[in-house]
Amino acid sequence: MAPGTSPGDADAAFEEIGDLTLVEDKDIEIGLPLIERARVVYTGNHPFKSQPMRGQLIVESWEVEAAILPHPGDPKRKIPPHPGRPAVTESSKVPTMEHGITSYDFSLRDQRGKLLTARRMPPNAHPRVANKPWHLVEHPEHLRLFKRLRDREGRPEFEVMIPMGRRAAFDNYVADKERLIGRHTSLADYAAGLRQTPE
Secondary structure, three states: OOOOHHHHHHHHHHHHOOOEEEEEHHHHOOOOOOOOEEEEEOOOOOOOOOOEEEEEEEEEEEEEEEOOEOOOOOEEEEEEEEEEOOOOEEEEEEEEEEEEEEEOOOOOOOOOOOOOOOEEEOOOOOOOOOOEEEEOOOOOHHHHHHHHOOOOOOOOOEEEEOHHHHHHHHHHHHHHHHHHHHHHHHHHHHOOOOOOOOO
């Protein structure tokens, strides 16, 4: 209590909390950046490998009025919208962990046993991933989990490939996420009496 204040003054100050809100665990979760064009390569040998992951990319699409276009012969002139010109469709991808399940299919063969080649890494790629099946994965948490997955012998099952332009965003996400996981683990251990101080 500050000098010169009475208990009544302190109670009055305590009551002035109209703009305060409780912080929930979900409020301190880190954001989920979209990691465009990232690939996950399956390095195992299961012919019909699939991997489910909690969470998904929500694709939001909307139509925008036909744009006012620059005139091809004169950039200073504009072509106004025309009823015959279709509207422009724009979209965005939003990673979320709150909804749905995503199943990633890394099958080497189709249901008839025919070898699938459409989504295979080229033969001149890195030896760890050459000729291996890959899947587009732009969800940062899915990428982090794929990097951690191991087979029964403890060997990595997947390789994660990130475009250079998105590498920093992914690395920052992983560092923040694992620091948050470590913090939650430390607090849980502290609450259970396994630690002397909450680190």
